[in-house]
Amino acid sequence: MKERYEVIVVGAGHAGCEAALAAARMGCSTLLLNLYIDNMALMACNPSIGGPAKGHLVREIDALGGEQARATDASTLHIRWLNTSKGPAVQTLRAQCDSRAYHSAYLNAVERTPNLDLFQDIVTEIIVSKGRVKGVKTRLGLTFTGEIVILATGTYLGGRVHVGLVNFPSGPLGQMPASELTQSLLNAGFEVGRLKTGTTPRIHAASVDWASLVPQESASEPLAFSHWSQPRVHVGHACYQTRTTPRTHEIIRSALDRSPLFTGAIEGVGPRYCPSIEDRVVRFPDRDSHIVFLEPVGGQTAEIYMQNFSTSLPFDVQVEMVRSLPGCENARFLRPGYAIEYDFLPPTQLFPWLETRIVRGLFCAGQINGTSGYEEAAAQGLLAGINAARTLRGEEPVVLGRGEAYIGVLVDDLVTKGTQEPYRMFTSRCEHRLILRHDNADRRLAPIGRKLGLIDDGRWRVLEARWESIKAEKARLEGTRVFPTEENNALLRQAGTVPIETPIPALELLRRPEVTWELLQAMVETPSSLSAEEAASLQTEIKYAGYIEREKRAVERLERIERVAVPENFDYDSVTGLSSESRGKLSRFRPLTLGQAGRISGVTPADVQILWVAVKAYHERESRKG
Ligand SMILES: Cc1cc2nc3c(=O)[nH]c(=O)nc-3n(C[C@H](O)[C@H](O)[C@H](O)COP(=O)(O)OP(=O)(O)OC[C@H]3O[C@@H](n4cnc5c(N)ncnc54)[C@H](O)[C@@H]3O)c2cc1C
CATH class of the missing domain: 3.50.50.60 (FAD/NAD(P)-binding domain)
Known part of the structure; x- marks a missing residue:
């Protein structure tokens, strides 16, 4: 080795x-x-x-x-x-x-x-x-x-x-x-x-009364995360929904004196956006129910995860809490919920x-x-x-x-x-x-x-081909006309948009919010050969073209100030006019660009302007020297 x-x-x-x-x-x-x-x-x-x-x-x-x-x-x-x-x-x-x-x-x-x-x-x-x-x-x-x-x-x-x-x-x-x-x-x-x-307790699938719960099936269309994976339809592993009951909340409230969160045994700060169930019950006393999802942990195991039910209450309380949820009355535990610092x-x-x-x-x-x-x-x-x-x-x-x-x-x-x-x-x-x-x-x-060097030739060719077909489809839609036939206008009225009186480029029609990709396919002679995902991407680019352009310009404007370099050893004490809070924070965090400086909490836009002038003067001095 x-x-x-x-x-x-x-x-x-x-x-x-x-x-x-x-x-x-x-x-x-x-x-x-x-x-x-x-x-x-x-x-x-x-x-x-x-x-x-x-x-x-x-x-x-x-x-x-x-x-x-x-x-x-x-x-x-x-x-x-x-x-x-x-x-x-x-x-x-x-x-x-x-x-x-x-x-x-x-x-x-x-x-x-x-x-x-x-x-x-x-x-x-x-x-x-x-x-x-x-x-x-x-x-x-x-x-x-x-x-x-x-x-x-x-x-x-x-x-x-x-x-x-x-x-x-x-x-x-x-x-x-x-x-x-x-x-x-x-x-x-x-x-x-x-x-x-x-995290949440894990229970045994065989101990849940699935028939009493609402299933949420996987999508019926083929899907995948990676740009290079073959999208697939997945069957046989639904997620199910249950909810906490007033009884669950009662059990939780009566056990708070044994909670490490509420007795101060835990010092570390937890995630506010993803609170434990006891935290939710305390923070939202008016709510008498929270949704809980029962989700499989694997295809070869009976272990079930209880989404939204994270807890660090004592184990005996966890058992009572879980069994107060509809469908989980006879739940058997595989692992307890816990908190980790x-x-x-x-x-x-x-x-x-x-x-x-x-x-x-x-x-x-x-x-x-x-x-x-x-x-x-x-x-x-x-x-x-x-x-x-x-x-x-x-x-x-x-x-x-x-x-x-x-x-x-x-x-x-x-x-x-x-x-x-x-x-x-x-x-x-x-x-x-x-x-x-x-x-x-x-x-x-x-x-x-x-x-x-992280994308090889084969994968790069797949992307290039995809971008090319989207571009070709856009050009095709620009050149394809939709005619004001009775059928087409009936479809447009049905979609809640005004009928057309003259032939109109398909791309222009797609800009209307009411005209979906699927509707457009029904009105043109040759339907598109793009995949559902490629079509959705092109549709977004077309429908939101104005907003996207505006946003790109905003990013470009911000980039100008964003990229102005601030030297790592910049002497903030030498800048007159900075508030003392900004001076302290800038000295401590040492931003590398003006954009970063502006995002430090407590550094005001006025201070960024002052800093900009000082940094410009610094760069000018340095370039005269050099
Ligand atoms: C109880 C719990 C609840 C969570 N809840 C959520 C949630 O609700 N939502 C969410 O998005 N994420 C949640 N997470 C977070 C998620 O698991 C982590 O954010 C994610 O795993 C972090 O990835 P990581 O690569 O940084 O570290 P980890 O996945 O923790 O991997 C660290 C790796 O480093 C190894 N290691 C550590 N120290 C050493 C060492 N000194 N020498 C050699 N090896 C070492 C460990 O063995 C481990 O394999 C939770 C995690 C836990 C533990």
Whole structure:
């Protein structure tokens, strides 16, 4: 076994696997160290991928050449579109996966990738010399040296599990925690924080009265996440809906004195957007019911996950709570719900390419940066792996803009604002939703993935052919006329739009909000040969062309100020007119661009203007000198 690598990745969760795959695929000799190989890419919570904003991240990871969408497609049990009644900007897929198949898909990808070694051991220390990382030490007493180390330790760092008033050191799902590394990070000068997350009980499928519940079947049309997967229809694994009852709420209220959340046993801050069921009952006392989904954990197991029912109440209370839900009166438990506290590194200690500011060559990705979610983790892992390789080659790091990708929004939020609670991606965090859509991730990002060497010739040809056929279809629609026949006008009236009096280009007719793609196909002589997804993408581009153009111009305008570089060692004390709050925050967070400066909370637009003038003067002085 080698002892020297270019890149060492600590932790093979969703972030670590993507990081290692990207670095190795970009030609770096890479070592992926994991505490236990069987928990690689473990879906510690619900084995579900996607949903609003998270689905967008998965498509972006895929377009850049990452693995997550393919692992999802290889393990999907149930998939459907979400937000179909809303605008195209927020529509995306959500898949329920077989957690073991998802793990195997990542394991196979890692095992098959040249330049990549996988080894089971716990990293206990990072080796740092003169502000640069030099490698890692492990529990077995091994030393691996490397120019880049990527930390992707998830919820394992200093992990402590709580079930009622019982608590003990542990990783998720009974895994071993990683306890010693935190001290090494503190010794290196990092600030370390504490967060918490929680999960739901798991019950046995045979103990649920399915006939009394409402099923939600997988989509009837073929679907897939990856741009390169064959879309499929999935049958046989419905998700089911039940709800909490007044009795559930009563049980919860009467047990709050034994809740680690409410008695102060848990210090870490939990996710506000994804609260435990006890938290919901306390925060929304007027609601007497909350929806709970019962979802399969795998195709070969009877284990059922209870979405929206995360809890850390004592086990005896959990049993009563679960059995108060319709359909679950006789539920048998396979695993209890629990909360887990863990250490994280506040992400304002990072550059926007995910390298730490304190120790050069050390990168962080995933939950260690304060995020929550498989998709958020994988997105950061991919970026960290890419930037590890670019750093080694002496190339500029990749930093995606807020107008370019959800990944750009995610990283920018983390490094400029930090986070006080587990950060999750939402569509509302993104200012340019209409141009950052699920359907156009390939056009936005695949050219970058291709340049980085992460998209091979075969996959690139598939995309080129797709873009070509969409372009050809658009031209065809421009040249195709719809005639004012009786049948066509009857269809238009039926759709609630005015009939036509003269022949009209099909593309123009499609701009009408009432005219759907399907309706148009019924009015033209030769129907389109585009796939449903290609057609939906073209339709959005046509219907929203005006808005999309306006949004693109807004992004371009912002880019001008966004990209103005602020020197890392800029002396904010020398700038007159800055408020003392802004001066303090700018000195602490050290933004690298004016755009980042403006997004630091407490830095006002007026202060950004003052800073702009000062930075311009600085650059002019420097260019006169140079
Ligand atoms: C209880 C619980 C509830 C959750 N709830 C949700 C939720 O509701 N919604 C949601 O989106 N996400 C949820 N998650 C979060 C989701 O599981 C994580 O965000 C995601 O797994 C983070 O990915 P990661 O790659 O950063 O870390 P992880 O997936 O945790 O992977 C870290 C990996 O690093 C390894 N490792 C750690 N330290 C070391 C070391 N020192 N040496 C070697 N190997 C090491 C571990 O063995 C593990 O394989 C939950 C997680 C838990 C545990």
